[in-house]
Amino acid sequence: MTQERTGVATFKGNAITLIGPELQVGDKAPAFTISKNLLEQSSLSDYAGKVKLISVVPSLDTGVCDAQTRRFNEAASELGDDVVVLTISADLPFAQARWCGAAGVDRVVTLSDYRDNSFGKAYGVLIKEFVIDMRAIFVIDRDDVIRYVEYLPEMSEHPDYDQAITAVKGLLG
Numbered sequence: 001m002t003q004e005r006t007g008v009a010t011f012k013g014n015a016i017t018l019i020g021p022e023l024q025v026g027d028k029a030p031a032f033t034i035s036k037n038l039l040e041q042s043s044l045s046d047y048a049g050k051v052k053l054i055s056v057v058p059s060l061d062t063g064v065c066d067a068q069t070r071r072f073n074e075a076a077s078e079l080g081d082d083v084v085v086l087t088i089s090a091d092l093p094f095a096q097a098r099w100c101g102a103a104g105v106d107r108v109v110t111l112s113d114y115r116d117n118s119f120g121k122a123y124g125v126l127i128k129e130f131v132i133d134m135r136a137i138f139v140i141d142r143d144d145v146i147r148y149v150e151y152l153p154e155m156s157e158h159p160d161y162d163q164a165i166t167a168v169k170g171l172l173g
Contacts, residue, residue, distance in 0.1 A: 019127075034113050072164075136149070148168075
């Protein structure tokens, strides 16, 4: 049975239910397979040996998600080739591609959890009421161990960008 977590997050002050476990620093990052585009899948193992910054957003077509993705796109240019920045949402892959093209976002990899929400369930960010993923940040080291986690208690708030980027930089070198 899938775990449901209540009382841990809100959307504009209203309680929402998250499906899946609350991952902690030190946990092995759960494997996932989600859509890279309509025909191709992508998995955690595709990024083996790299530091991974996973930025989870409800939808790229909202203000905070737009700002979050643009901020990590800027950071990606400074982090080097040993880091991959993944933005994951339940937006359809062609909507993600359209948004990235319009926004000039070209340094993050967008992946879609629309098909079966397997990422959201594995990482504890699937919102039961809306069937989209809750805003969260995960920094995963080269050995697929979680080194930084931020679950946002309010869906409309920004994550701590500086803390996430500092966590990534701490894994380099």
